[in-house]
Amino acid sequence: MLPSPVGSRQRSRSLVFGLGASITNADGMITGAKLPSGRQILRCMLYNCDVQLHDKRPGMNGALSRFMAAKVVLEQVRPFYAKANIPMVSDRGACNKMVELVDVNNKLRRIPQARRSSKATARQVDAMERRLDSTFPLWSPNAEEKIRNPEDIAFLASMKGDRVATFGAFDAKLQSKVKRRQKREAGAAARQSHFTSEQQEMKVKSRMAMLESESDEDSVTDEIATLPAENTPPCKHKKTGTTAFIPPDILSRPSLVSLATRLKITPMQQAAFTRGLITESGGNCANISASYATADRSRRQVLEVVNKEHQKQWTPSPMCTLHWDSKLTPTLSNVRQLEERLTVVVGDAEQLKLLGVPAYTKGKDEACGEIIARLTCKLLQDWCCADQVVNMAFDTTASNTGHLTAACIAIQVSLDRPLLWSGCRHHIGEVLLSHIFTNLKVEASRSPEVTLFKRLQDNWNLLPHKYSGPLSRYITANAEQPFLGKLRAELTVSAAAVIDYKRGDYHEFVQLCLVYLGADDAAQTPVNFQRPGALHKARWMAKLLYTLKLALMEQHIALLPQGTITTRQQVPKIRAFANFITHIYATWWLTCDTAVYAAWNDLKLYHNLYTYKSVDEGIATSAMKALERHLWYLTGEMLPLALFSNKVPADERRALADAILEHKPDDLPMRAPQQRFGTGFGKPKFPVLSPTTRLADLANPDCWFGMHQLHIDPAFLSLTVEDWATSASFQAGVVNVRAINVVNDCAERGVKLTSDFVAAAKSEQHLQNVLQAVEHDRCEQPNLRRCKRKLNTVKD
Structure with missing residues (x-):
């Protein structure tokens, strides 16, 4: 011891x-x-x-x-x-x-x-x-x-420590938590019981419907007697389920095949889900063709039938614009190999239709423009809409707008008639912006990505993402000039009119512009800066978004070590580019997709750039040079569109109408333009502008060719501008000019559609059927989140 x-x-x-x-x-x-x-x-x-x-x-x-x-x-x-x-x-x-x-x-x-x-x-x-x-x-x-x-x-x-404390009664807060948890658990158990009873009830009703179709009344009574009785009390908002007949060929129904194709559900997944749904509903899968082979066969056969049926039912608009665009996409046999595909779309301002996305190979014997024309015209003939095409909307690349073998010329030669030329205004804006960004020499790197934006992305966590205090705004020393104040007021009005309809990057761009100019509505709300995404030089929206973010957050960037994001030489260039974007470019871009505004917006942009030389001569000169190569909508053929624009002042519209009447040719209708390179199928000649140029100064006889192409009745030209709204010829012209589309976004969406679904196709024809089915289902159901309910009407 x-x-x-x-x-x-x-x-x-x-x-x-x-x-x-x-x-x-x-x-x-x-x-x-x-x-x-x-x-x-x-x-x-x-x-x-x-x-x-x-x-x-x-x-x-x-x-x-x-x-x-x-x-x-x-x-x-x-x-x-x-x-x-x-x-x-x-x-x-x-x-x-x-x-x-x-x-x-x-x-x-x-x-x-x-x-x-x-x-x-x-x-x-x-x-x-x-x-x-x-x-x-x-x-x-x-x-x-x-x-x-x-x-x-x-x-x-x-x-x-001293182990003095002991257990006592729960405190009130803890006790309330325990009660809430117990209440939640009891509610979950009740919901599970309710769901189980609903399933049982649906099985009973489904079995009753099946027995009624297969047996007489006595056998139905005997069968019902063997079913379990309901013991769930009635509920006021309880859904009782529904009785439905599932046909044996459920996997071959066109609507379900189109929906499954749109959702990228594989045949195996579709078959398994169908069998599970039938089993849970109390049905017998032995009476239904719900195998993988049936679903896979339906994807091929049913989609082909659906495609042909849609092609028969489709009716083209009386006047259409032709769109096309090409891009490298994965092949059907190997996703690592790429091939060129051409997207062809026709339609007007209200309806657009994808005709097809064929593949092609560039060859030495046939120019690229000729290949595009051949494939495009074939699709126009297959869909029976070649005669309705009056206008071409395209990206302003050399393969489309060249003088010799360009696609625009080849298409007109194949159709054997001249068409209106509409360069994509989004593409024009991209070219204009890239030209200025390159001339500013913001960076000397030739990498595919803009290194300045890459550094912003890498160091994004060092900057504030949400800020409600004062931000850097680089209005130049001449900011108090009436010219710049007018530009800021115009942007504020234009942005307020479209900000609720813009989405994604477009919406963010409008918000950043309002914040940069210090708009009242933007100053009252916190600024949320989104993380930079795509940085490739081909992404023209990146130049807009990231430049504005760099300019707005320069005070915070300056606190970082030199060169972390921006260098000393890049800071003034970013300021200058941000000033140009918000004062000049944004107002033009917000309304560039409207055909009737095109001529007035381009002429006004030229005048603003000329005046902007007093603020930044380098940027203004560079922008004017780029704009002078893209005056597609200031040619005589496209000038009549400005007559239907409420944005053009009344005196300008009156002067333009008088000028068109003065250049009226002797031989009407005028079926071929004159101010073109080469033949009537060539590229339109651009006008020479000056600081005092008006729309009326640009009128020439080709205005009548544009009116002929759009079926515009000149009767209203002799009336006063105030009386045009009540003229039948003017109202008919308002409807006809809707055939002109000035942006090529629909073709780019077709390219994206092909890239998304090329892996779901097994053959070339299957791919075309898949694209048609997905496009049609998207038109029928634009938003799958919304439940479509049909109301039953009672007739007296």
Whole structure:
């Protein structure tokens, strides 16, 4: 025995060595109003590991291993920690700690009797006693961070120290949480029960419908008697389900085939889902053709029939615009190989139709423009709409607008008649912006990505993403000029009119412009800067968005080390480019997709650029040079569109009408233009502009060719502008000019559609059928999130 002045201490030490009072059944149960101490854990572990007690423990056959005993003890300890809302360590970690406690105790018990009175042994025993008297630590290392209730944190601190605190009644806050949790669990159980009863009810009704169609009334009655009775109380808002007949060829129905193709559901997934739906509805899958082979065969055969039916039912508009665009896409046989595909679309401002996306190979014997013309005209003939085409909308690339073998000329030669030329205005805006960005020499890198924007993306986390304070606005020293103030007012009005209709990058661009110019509405709301995305130089919207972000956050960028994002030479160039975007470019871009505004907007842009020389001569000169190569809508053929624009002042429209009447040719109708390069199929000749040029100054005899192409009756030209709105010829002209589309976005969307679904096709004809089915289903159901409900009308 170790010497001790107090007998209780000696008895407690004897327990450490396994001496004194023996382990009883009472030690197998951990009780108390505190977290278990080390002594309670040790005695409970010894109880479960003692061979001599295995007969006294009900349900126990022999002694447990130490780890199994630790698991049994852990289940008794767990309620104490749950009651205190203290997170525990993992089960394995807790069991290992208990086993380690038993190992330490066994090591002390193996000390010989002669050595138990040494100082080293006394220190070990004292340390073990302190460990047994304190709380056995099973809480997680970061328990204080996970606990939300201050009372629980205080209780844990007491358990770690003097162990004065004890369990009491739950506090009001904790009690309310427990009640809410119990209420949620009860609600979930009720909803599950309700769902189960609804399923059972639907199975009953489905079985009844099947029996009514296959058996007489007596057999139906007998079958219903065997079905389980409903025991769910009626609910006011309860949905009773529906009875539906599933045809045996459900996988071959055109609407479902089109929808599955649109959603990119594989035939295997469609077949499996159909079988699962029928089974859950109480049907018999043996009566339905719902195999993978049926779904796969339907994709090929049904889509071809649907495509032919849609082609027969489609009626082209009386006057259409022809769109096309080509791009490299993966081949049908190998996704790693690329091939050229041509997207062809026709339509007007209200209706657009994808004719096809054929593949082609560039050859030495046939020019690219001739290939495009051959494939385009073939599709026009197949869809019987060649005679309705009056206009061409295209990207202003050399393969489309060249003087010799360009696609525009080849298409007119194939159709054997001249057409109107409409360069894509979005593409024109892209060329204009890229020309200025290149001439500014913001960076000398020739990499595919703009390195300045790449650095902005890499260091984005160093900048504020949401900021409501003052931002950098780089209005030049001449900001108080009436000219710039007028430009800012025009942008504010234009942005307010279209901001609710723009989406994605376009919406973000409008918001950044308003913030940069300090609009009142934008200044009152916090600025949310979105992380930079695509950085390729071909992404012209990147130049707009990221330049404005760099300009607005320059104060924060300046706090970073030099060259982290911008260099000292790039800062003034970014300011100049941002000023041009917000004062000149944005107002033109917001309304560039409207055909009747095109001529007036381009002429006004030229005048603004000429005046902008007093602010930044370099940018203005560069922009004017780029614009002079894209005056597609200031030619005589396209000028009549400005007559139908309410944006053009009345005196300008009157002067333009008088000028058109003055250039009236002797031989009408005028079937071929005169101001073109080469023959009547050539590229239109652009006018020469000056600071004083008006729309009326650009009129020439070709205006009558444009009016002839659009079937515009000139009777209203002799009336006053105020009387045009009541003129029948003017109203008919308003309808006819809708045939002119001035942006080629629909062809680019066709390219994206092909890229998305080329992997779902097995052959060339299958791909064309897939594209037609997806386009038609999107027209029928533009938004799948909205539920289409048909209301039943009652007739008197």
